[in-house]
Amino acid sequence: MSATADKVPTTTDLVTVMIDGLETHVEKGTLIIRAAEQVGIEIPRFCDHPALEPVAACRQCLVEVASPGPDGNLRAFPKPQPSCSMPVTEGMVVKTQYTSEEADRAQKGVMELLLINHPLDCPICDKGGECPLQNQAMSHGWDESRFVDTKRVFEKPLLLSSEILLDRERCIMCQRCTRFSQEIAGDAFIDLQNRGAMQQIGTFNEDVLGFDGYGPVGAAAEDESGNAFSSYYSGNTIQICPVGALTSAAYRFRSRPFDLVSSPGISEHDSSGSALRTDHRHGKILRRLADNDPVVNEDWITDKDRFAFTWQNQADRITQPLVRKDGELVEASWPEALAAAAAGLTAAIGKTGTPADSKAKGVGVLPGGRVTMEDAYAYSKFARLVLGTNDVDARTRCSSDEEQAFLGATVAGTGLGVTFAELEKAPTVLLVGFEPEDEGGVVFLRLKKSAGRQSVITVASHLTRGAQKLGATLVPTVPGHEARVLASLKGTNATYKELRQPGAVIVVGERAAGSAGTLTAVGALAKRTKAKVAWIPRRAGERGAVEAGALPGLLPGGRDAAAAAARGAVATAWGTSSLPQTPGRDADAVIAAAAAKALDALVIGGVDDSDLTGDLLKAVKTAKFTVSLEVRRTAVADAADVVLPVAPPSEKSGTFVNWEGRLRAFGTAIRTDAMSDHRVLDLLARQMGTDLGTATVDAVNAELASLGAAPAGHRPTVPAEPAPAASQKSTNVAGEMVLASWHQLVDEGALQDGEPHLAGTGRVAVARVSPATAQRLGLHGVVTVTGKRRGSIDLPLAVTEGMVDDVVWVPTKSPGSWVAHQLGVHPGQTVVVKGAAA
């Protein structure tokens, strides 16, 4: 069964069944329990889950069934049958607990058995109040148990990971969690052990199975706590557990369901735009759950979506504007802070009306990749209309002009492109600079859903465990040489032939921007193969920023800032005579310019200086004036001259645009007086004498709608030929290698602060090299990776089979491995790897 809404029934074979005297026609192969749901009859169940394969483990859904025999006469099954695993057949007659005394008795008997060893610790159980077992024991159980003996007890809780706790006493062996892990996430998890009354769910225990220690079920992977269990999706098992057997360390005993106010929302952690539910009490978020959205995240979210919400309520949250006075940031009123910010920016753009104006060098704007589309639009408009500059770039990662052309030509304003469903159904998926498990979140789960039916080919340095779970084929590629590899896919190449199948998809990640020519080569390959292209960035705000034109060369809707016609159209819509013509600088250039005093001021949104190879803090300190719009007191905010507090996503409304191009609007979960960036910028613009018109989400969306997508002539053009990749000049330094790197899903990103339990589920940082490379350089134990600038990082070596030679992979921002900050290089550039000094 699938929860995908856009799955069209392929068969029109309908069968007629009678359920509790109600005749209904359902699709052939429908399970009895689903057919009953369709006519509004609820059969109690625990193990049944629409997204998981039927298993009939709990036996709670027993019903009386009769179907026509070979002679056409109705013949009843001798015993009640589990309705969750039996498909309907023509002429079947089903009697549920409502009409059959036998079914009712069977269900109540099963319930009594399930409750025999279930502790009555509902008062301290996190599930109490929202527990299917509790509810169904009330609705379908006997009032009293005949069981008077001692209940089975286990030591509890068992730590499956630093986040997931298991109470085996409460488990009713429904196997939802194990089936989720095997079918959906593909991670070896826990399983049933022992038989009969001593049957338990658990990690593999040497006493039970004769293992020589705790070993993982499948291929071993490293994780932080030394435990072999490591999954990015394990939080979903807590949500689908029908009893309180699986609980999270973060939410344990914190609250009860009836305390909580639930607000729907959209995850701010990745570009998938997963629907989630925020449960909060007295203005404090206590937990987040996956919401069912059949077209996007189905029933699942990543652990990062689920557990990483504490960052916004850390002690360093800013609630009052701050203004620098005598070298110190002090709290100020909004009018005072806005006046100070406006004065500083007005001076920087040379509009003060004093002789100093002639020396003004302008302002650079860095919105950061985590803001909503409305916020990005406000930054874009603020930069161009108020500050008169194109120096606005939301990309705080590796980026290029080629990427801008690619985004403007094929991504911005194109609406819904490749969808999750198309990705799932694609016969072939080519991954370029994209690691689904680490960078895609629920994208990985969609690909995993089709594993075995779909050919996944990844252009990468090595095959990760996540790619192995997808059954991916590796096209070994040295980072930076993707363009050449993609160009070679033609003629009789097997991958090329697979990509020519209708429905094939090329997924390109944000890292492709760091490898010259890749995006152009992707475009050319797509043209050759007629495959669709999906650009999947990592951060939630990236696509929205592209749509809103928060890039130096792009105006809203994919309009080319260099094209006079496009500029004219936007200028008319914004009620101004002209927009700035000077080509804008990208983020790295803005930082470099500010550091070289070529820019007077900076306006910075949610940018973490440690994500950047350039020295943002130095730029902030060098610039005459900096306005920071921040949620928390970051290093950038600390160095700024005026800090204006803005709302985190849970305290504002807005729209994230996910990688499909789907608008993922969300409302305010928790009402506070914190303002969103677009509102703050509107106030600031007003203070500077311009009406920005971005005071409300509705106003921004109305403007964006009236602007619409760019017509073909207003878009940037992609160069026809890939730019030649910069040849790696070997300096003949021993141990020089090309760096491969990406962010692991759970790492030390700023939005994962304050959640130690989640951090514990992240994978340890290792440096990966091929066996040949390790042998050639005599690498073992701990290695030191040194960049061209800044420092070095020491990481344990993981020799990886099948990896391309002379490439080293390290995680981008995991504990002890902050590549941008510590090495100052992007993937594709060279680093030096040496054995660590003893």
Place this chain on the structure above:
Amino acid sequence: MTDHTEEPPEAFTSNLPHPGGIGGVFVPVAGFGVTLRSFFRPTVTEQYPTTPANIQPRYHGRHQLNRYADGLEKCIGCELCAWACPADAIYVEGDSNTPDAQFSPGERYGRVYQINYLRCIFCGLCIEACPTRALTMNNEFELAGPTRAGLIYEKQDLLAPLEEGMLAAPHPMVEGTTDDDYYKGDVIRATEAQRAWVRANRPDDETLPENLPTREGHVPDARHGETGTPTPLGAKRFVSGTGGGV
């Protein structure tokens, strides 16, 4: 309407009996009979507040959060009281006990416990809901104050006073016991190991025997130093001040 003519009013005659003789003499003061009789009966007037009020044993007064006999709290922070409360007067936040801070037997305890006496209607549904008998009501009814905030009673205001043999939480559970043993009443007093733990972690704790304010003739009880093997206490122990609520 019928015609009616003005008729002369009838003369008033009383329906009351007309005692004659000596009885007739007292007729004018018969109304004072009850008053006069009460002169010679015991007085029922309560001189509250100059004398204590006469409260019935099951009167629903202020709440109390009880303790087990070794001083651990009975409250597990389950919030069933808050759920049962029709006036939304109770606010609870649970948390995990840790080896360093064990407040109640088992895994969970009530970290925050507040009752807002401006809202409480003293219906007693909360104490019926309490699964561990942590919450009972005592007879204290003088719940008035000059501030709103002052009428929100916190956990420390509601916790039962420590009795002899009790140690202030947090401290570990009695060795070798589970929360079931506590619930069954098998734990009857704090053990030496618990006192040693408190001594090591909070040497100045006022509930340690050596820190108790010395009383006339008080000698630290030798029973406190016994092995710590819990033995069931035959009779149910009533915590003073809880009325009939335990």
